[in-house]
Amino acid sequence: MYDELSEVDIRKMQEEIDYRMRVVRPKCVEDLKTARAFGDLSENYEYKAAKQELRRCDSRLRYLRRMISTAKVVSAKGQEGVVELFDRVEIYYEDDDETETIQLMTTLRQDALSGVISKESPLGKAVLGRRVGDRVEVRVSDDVKYFVVIRSIIKGSDDDSLPISSF
Numbered sequence: 001m002y003d004e005l006s007e008v009d010i011r012k013m014q015e016e017i018d019y020r021m022r023v024v025r026p027k028c029v030e031d032l033k034t035a036r037a038f039g040d041l042s043e044n045y046e047y048k049a050a051k052q053e054l055r056r057c058d059s060r061l062r063y064l065r066r067m068i069s070t071a072k073v074v075s076a077k078g079q080e081g082v083v084e085l086f087d088r089v090e091i092y093y094e095d096d097d098e099t100e101t102i103q104l105m106t107t108l109r110q111d112a113l114s115g116v117i118s119k120e121s122p123l124g125k126a127v128l129g130r131r132v133g134d135r136v137e138v139r140v141s142d143d144v145k146y147f148v149v150i151r152s153i154i155k156g157s158d159d160d161s162l163p164i165s166s167f
Helices: 007-036 045-069 122-127
Strands: 003-005 071-073 088-093 098-105 116-118 135-139 145-154
Touching (some): 007 071
Parallel strands (some): 003 071
């Protein structure tokens, strides 16, 4: 199994790994040493909190390294008139009689509240590879579906303006 990520995603993850290894993890280790010096570890909240923070940092490092090692690098193909990764797409929701502009992005940099959706979301999967004027069925589940019409496509590129998701 692999994760489809862009070159920018991988670069941002590597930058976070470097930052965590140079700054965050040494601080966590130092905080743990300081808290340990307070004595009685069974009733030492500072020690437990520092240990938990170090585990959280190490967990994030493992996650980022695993994502990079299993990544398949993807990019937009450059087809004119076809919805691709990084494009801004104006869609019309038939049921709601509303129009919205979304941008397709990799899962690692999605932000649905800002209109940046994953290419692996139901809406992302439905519009990917479609053209202006296409009426597309978006299937959320076996019971829930809706239709959208693609009104326009603005070609995009993989810039680093969006941060990678954290947990």
